[in-house]
Amino acid sequence: MGRACGFAGRPSMHRALQARGLGAAVLLAAARATVHRMNPDAYNGDEFIVAGTQSAASGGGWRCYKVVVGTHVQQGQTINNDADKNNEYCEQHWRFERSLGDYDHTVHSLVQYYTGGADDGCALVDGTRMDRESQLIMTEDSRESKLSAHVAEPxxxxxxxxxxxxxITVFPTSTSTTRTSTSTITTTTTTTITTTTTHTATTTTTTTTDTTTDRRQRRRGQRSW
Structure with missing residues (x-):
């Protein structure tokens, strides 16, 4: 009985959920949940503007973040009003504050590393202030209804x-973009019309008839000389 509701091989999870008084439908939904790490390289070029929570080490609270996968990670404004703690607010009112790094490399097709971000407030090492750097992790979780972000400094x-x-619905198919721009390609066809003008030459032939009377008159005229 410990393996009921699709939790084959996970009786401890099943018992834990039952102990919480969860019904069979909830147990089944949990069993079917899909959670897995994705390869961020498959989404290079895609842009995500999202409201995110910060860990206590990062100051806590909420901020707007912009991630262009494979390009850069940026930190936006702090969100103070509860009504604004959503992705729509960040998309409409995005305000850049600092860079958290530009793309550097990917490790094991699971984590992208970004380096060379803003250095304000960062530690000094041998007299040089260190730049901000980031790791980007992308996770599909079928239990979620929208895209969320969490930023920490572990x-x-x-x-x-x-x-x-x-x-998965918030992550576009590989190599597509979350923001679609339409490009219109106009093809101009040039038609050349060649006009041929035909000049018709009309030749008029004048035929002179030399009659007998005329010949006689000419002879008389010649003899008069």
């Missing part, structure tokens, strides 16, 4: 981990 100040999570 490896020290100015070293960010940016996690984008959402259902």
């Amino acid at each position: 490896n020290g100040k100015c070293k960010y981990e940016v996690a984008l999570t959402g259902p």
Whole structure:
């Protein structure tokens, strides 16, 4: 009985959920949930503007973030009003504040690394202020209804981990874009019309008839000389 509701091989999870008083429908939905890490390289060029939570180490609260996969990660304005803690607000009112890094490389097709971000407020090392850098992780989670972001600094100040999570529907198919721009290609066809003018030459032939009377008169005239 411990393997009921699709939790084959996971009786402990099943018992834990049952202990919470969850019904069979909830158990089945949990069993069918899809959660897996995606290869961010498959989405290079796609842009995500999202409202994200920050860890306590990052100051807590909410901010807007912009991620252009394979290009850069940017931090936007702080969100103070509860009504504005949503992606639509960030998309409509995006305001850039600082760079969290430009794309550098990808590791194991799971994590993209970004370096060379803004250095304000970061630590000094040998007299040089360190730049911000980020790791980008993208996760499909079928239990989510929209795209969300969480930003933490688990490896020290100015070293960010940016996690984008959402259902597969918020992640476009590989090599497409989340924002669609339409390009209109106009093809101009030039038609050359050649006009041929035909000049018709009319030749008029005048025929002179030399009659016998005329010949006689000419002879008389000649003899008069």
